[in-house]
Amino acid sequence: MPFNLAQPVTDAAPLPPRLQWLEADQTCAALWRSERGGAPPKRVVLADDTLTADSAYRHACAGTALLWRGDFHNARQLLQAIARRIDQVPKRKRVKAAQPIPITEAFNLHRQAQAQRARTLGMLLVELDASYHVALRRAPDVSVACAEAWGEGQTEGEHSVVSLRELLGVTSAHEWRRVGVEIAALGEAPNNRIHPHYGVFSPVRGEYIGLVATAHLPKAPKGQSSITAFDIGTGTGVLAAVLVQRGVSQVVATELEPRALLCARENVARLGLHDQISVVQADLFPPGLASLIVCNPPWLPARPSSPLERAVYDENGQMLKGFLAGLAEHLAPGGEGWLILSNLAELLGMRTRDDLLAAFGQHGLRVVSRIDAKPQHPKANDTTDALHQARAQEVTSLWRLAVQKPDPAAGPAHEAAAD
Template identity: 70%
Template sequence: MPNSSPPVTTEAAPSEQPVIRWTEAGEERSALWRSERGAPPPKRVVLADDTTTADTAYRQACEGTALLWRGDFHNARQLLQALARRADNVPARKRKKAAQVVPVADAFHQHRLAQSQRARMLGMLLIPFNADYSIPLRRAPDVKTACTEAWGPADAAAGASVASLRELLGITSAHEWRRKGVEIAALGEPPHNRIHPHYGVFSPVRGEYIQLVATAHLPKPPPGQTSLMAFDVGTGTGVLSAVLARRGVRQIVATDQDPRALACARENLAQLGVADQVQVVQADLFPEGQASLVVCNPPWLPARPSSPIERAVYDEGGRMLQGFLKGLTAHLAPKGEGWLILSNLAEHLGLRSRAELLEAFERNGLRVISRIDAKPQHPKASDASDPLADARSREVTSLWRLAAIQ
């Protein structure tokens, strides 16, 4: 039986890329280990195929044993779905405990922990890849293009690799987002209004914050200048730079630290025909110089991200938010404005109070010119089954217009 192979201990190779090891047909095998969130290779690995039952797989995955799939690819997907159903079938005693009244911040952290444990368990179903990113399984799809976008060009010298099926599904989903693009109403009429997010770069699916930037009153250029200079701090896909460019801002500097985001922004801005208005540079927060408008849409929740893609949502310790506020006045031209786009979800989750935010403005020499609010329209905002439904139902996204205290 494939799932009766003896588990073995996995150790990272003395190189940048960790290695996963297992025993197959009486021989020790190894391959490169791929994990976007930086998870170490599983220490215990057994083989699994079409004869492996969902109950057996669930028990092994919960125990921390990974299953390297050797059967039909579509059956692997069905097994992953079965594992997800078991993970979501919470026993009555746990549902009762979860229903007890706890501080909202504790409920948030419990939810995050449960999601992390669920992801770890589902990540135990593994898929093999050849050196060219083909999958040596029956009925396996062609994922070479999607894997190249996520992992870079295939390297024959690197040999075979292994990743979780859940990660592969994320890669193929990201490829479809990139291929089809996301329609952004603020960028005009289709088909010339699409943003194409790359793998690992957060997709601009929440349109309310984009619309705020598209409609807020633009500041005037400094005395003696005819054009407005703008900074887009943490540009991501480049969507806010594109909106500002379509609004007629002729000089924009967009920054990001992530090479994936920089490449994504450059591609989107070129595709939208506004690349000549936007300079994309790698920087930690601000570029050099000053601007009449400095825009920043930092991660909204001060919590630790569990993967690179979550850095667009979770900002541990509020580092980016505090860094933006601390450096803003030095980068504002005379009579310039800083636009901070921020949800108040953190306030409703007990992670940051409104008083703390206002105190941070004052502490960094900033005053509020005005605030423009918008209610979220995404599906989770009205999903009563969401564990954070109460907080999400009261969420408001705001554009804070900030200026230096004179």
Template identity: 70%
Template sequence: MTKLMLNSPHPVATEPVTNPPPVIRWLEAGQECSARWRSERGAPPPKRVVLADDTTTADVAYRLACEGTALLWRGDFHNARQLLQALARRADQVPTRKRKKAAEEVPVVDAFHRHRLAQSQRARMLGMLLIPFNADYSIPLRRAPDVTMACTEAWGPPDATAGACVASLRELSGITSAHEWRRKGVEIAALGEPPHNRIHPHYGVFSPVRGEYIHLVATAHLPKPPTGQTTLTAFDIGTGTGVLSAVLARRGVNRIVATDQDPRALACARDNIARLNVEDKVQLVQTDLFPEGQASLVVCNPPWLPARPSSPIERAVYDEGGRMLAGFLKGLTAHLAPKGEGWLILSNLAEHLGLRTRAELLEAFEHNGLRVVSRIDAKPQHPKATDASDPLANARSREVTSLWRLATL
């Protein structure tokens, strides 16, 4: 694709500027070697790289990783996985009692930020164990599994001209796990009886494993179409896997416009909409927030925590400054048909973590010309909600997910 130089009296087409892919370099057998560096979380290639194999002990590997030295694995693949597990155990050796005491001694918002920092540091350290890949995504290690399909789903088709690449074993674990989620799918009770009720999340698209917010959308009272019309139009803002569009379609909504700005999410939603045979009811549009026009129902499930994501997959949970929430509330009135409703699905975890207050949320409604018709609540049932060892257990135990029915003032 080309772009036009619009500041010139005679626009001239120019080729887009593309940055070369990052490269990782290391010494091996006295020779300088290099390969393409892959990091989904956007981490730069490590500056210090040493070779490691089956003789490398976990203590040595942990010390090097903590110092910022990456270990490029040349041994048995299964041994590499065992080493990664050993590194994780060393990273998690802080006693639960000590973590709990530390969390109680500081304000909850500070405890949250400390927890996020610790998670980031842990991920950075575990990301120092690296795995080589051939150009076709095969792994040149003993007992290595076939991960070509999983890597193709995450990285796109192999390119023989790109040559070999290197990625962290931790990232590969995420890729293979996502492949299994995509293959098996997630059963969604609100979509009906199995086996025709599964959503298949793609790599990089948040999996709808928390069922309470889906149940809220599946049971809330639908608004009526505008006077004189028989068809109810709905917008699904930030559709992700397309699960909420599918639920609305199964509820009888005849026209749904689902939006997302992430090509991965749109491809995932398109796949799921086709699998569930509701293509005739759902239109997919790539845009930031709203499509053109108005709808009687506008649904949005924005990221629930106004904090900076540390990787692309976290954008479904963390939204720095609450940008998406603010954008949804600001544009909602202009996109609501007469007597229409906006459904905002939001957890109050941010309130319990000191990241946002209930008063601030209500003020945002009023500031944008919105009133609350009603609120429907559900208690989360995911494992972390009852995990006493979680550093944020106190806040999670009080979490409630709500569907706010909003209308114009």
């Protein structure tokens, strides 16, 4: 099939955005799907199995999208070939890369490279019909996965176009959702799995779950046998479920994102915990007081480049600041706030330990104790990773915080020794 150059999109389309291209001497259009919210490519060519990987790479680097009309499996192989070309470091850059650079600069360069990599890989596109079917040879049925991620249906009769990379992410998320993630702290199988949804952070890093599963619970209020808890920004609902497993009688789990709300509610129902856990839509705190308030905010105070990054990046650390600002007024007498935070931001020069401790004191909080855990994820031991210098030193901590005692002589919050 010859390559057909699409007509440039001259005017920004109204919501939802649309992609236009020229095919068989006709102007075609379809809804444009982008989780990052990026604009549709302005230049599109039709591509099939005759396209070489080198040509595809040159088109993608130049910002020209490739709308695939060949075999689906060949498209996947082509995407992998483009990725290999992106990841090949030219010899002239290897020497430069061998020279040590400040870790903050390395982090910024890493993010820039990852963003450019995502843009380039996102230039290989596939078309979906109104029922989320892909009309390509050997294409899998992705309709269920797409419906889970984007909703049950599109505008009647409307086709859409999405990058193959994003579509593969949707189908991968569907498998995570179908199979679930085994959580040892939830007890024995089969009732120990959390099923993450597309766009919701999967609980694959177990150190923060282990911290919540082992930290000393605050004492129950006088006359009560158990405590109530808030789980702020619950995500999949995993920490709320762990708290119930530990004997917490009632948990109010809050979440703002619609996808995460649905995910948490489904997981609570799967685990049969709807009598103990209430999942409510709220920006941080629900009304009332609790003896334990848990929060695992995004760890890095930087701007997310897509909704999928919001679990890791939070511009200016707004969620962390909001949690600390409101914690004291929502704690019941004798209660504790558990802040789960990696020190990666400190290692990357984005926040200092003194800044964190000062924020505790500013909001009338004191450190009861701190429990640390070393991450076990593969990148911590990957010496080729651009951020290995920081990842090798990373520690995830659970800070047990309480309201400062009304002692006029008391100084600012101090860092207690780790448990």
